[in-house]
Amino acid sequence: MTGINYHTHTLYSDGKNQPYEYVEEAIRLGMTAIGFSDHSPLLFDNPFSIKNNELGNYANEIRELQKYYSDKIEIFLSLEMDFIPGMSENFQQLKERVGLDYVIGSVHLVGKDKQDNLWFTDGPDPAIYDQGLFDFYDNDIRKAVGAFYNQTNEMIESQVFDIIGHFDKIKMHNQNRYFLETEKWYQNNVFETLHLMKQKGLIVEINTRGIYKKRSDSLYPSGWILHEMKKMHIPVIISSDAHQPSEIQAEFKRAVETLQAAGYHEIMWFQQGKWIEKPIL
Secondary structure: OOOEEOOEOOOOOOOOOOHHHHHHHHHHOOOOEEEEEEEOOOOOOOOOOOOHHHHHHHHHHHHHHHHHOOOOOEEEEEEEEEOOOOOOOOHHHHHHHHOOOEEEEEOOEEOOOOHHHOEEOOOOOHHHHHHHHHHHHOOOHHHHHHHHHHHHHHHHHHOOOOEEOOOOHHHOOOOOOOOOOOOHHHHHHHHHHHHHHHHHOOEEEEEOHHHHOOOOOOOEOOHHHHHHHHHOOOOEEEEOOEOOHHHOOOOHHHHHHHHHHOOOOEEEEEEOOEEEEEEOO
16 A cells, blocks of 8 residues: 555644644554645635645644654645635645645635635535536536636646645536536546646545545546556556545555556655656555
8 A cells, every 4th residue: 555645634724633643643554754735825715725824833733743853754844725716825836835845736615805705615514616617607517617617727737736635626516416427518627638648747645534524436546547647658656645643545446446547656745845757566
């Protein structure tokens, strides 16, 4: 099993535990590296992102853990940066301000400029997804999904970051109710985003959270997308998007098997400030 996980949330954002508890569990599991990636601050109050005035404390705590556990495990400081046009800080500027090792870029809220304009596509309650689809897109799923991927594409084109997080998560609350992934219009959206990711040299995370939270029947991204990514030589990592220590390696076995079925034999590791390719097992 892979001994790394670069996508982890703590009490600083919407995770359930203190950072050191994740480190202790990672060491117990025999992992070689763990990265902390709490949600970046946004310009409005919300229950899931780190507060701006806590950024310094967050960075200091992770750096202290790096020193304390330096002989047992590598620890990295990151943020999962939410991209909302007009409402999120420039990724590169925030990385430099906090002194991050790497950056994960993600889209959870679709819209721009004002909080009242945002469609929340994540979270545990599909009713919020459905209500937003009605309120903002008159139940036009093609328009709504197109807006999600267009915002993802704008993030890729306008921001500097390392890893793109759960980039097809728009499917989570769909559950085959509004669209099927076999539909041509949907696949066209995916292919456009894949080509942009390839151009920018992004790493795609294989995110297991939908599986172990029982919110998705497939990984993010889906298996058919992984086959297309392999053809395009797009690099990958495996992440559990852990919100508590017990999730640090949740469903990694399935992720490995799915990647191998798609033809992948390597994943990316972060070492000495650089991304390098290593065998999955």
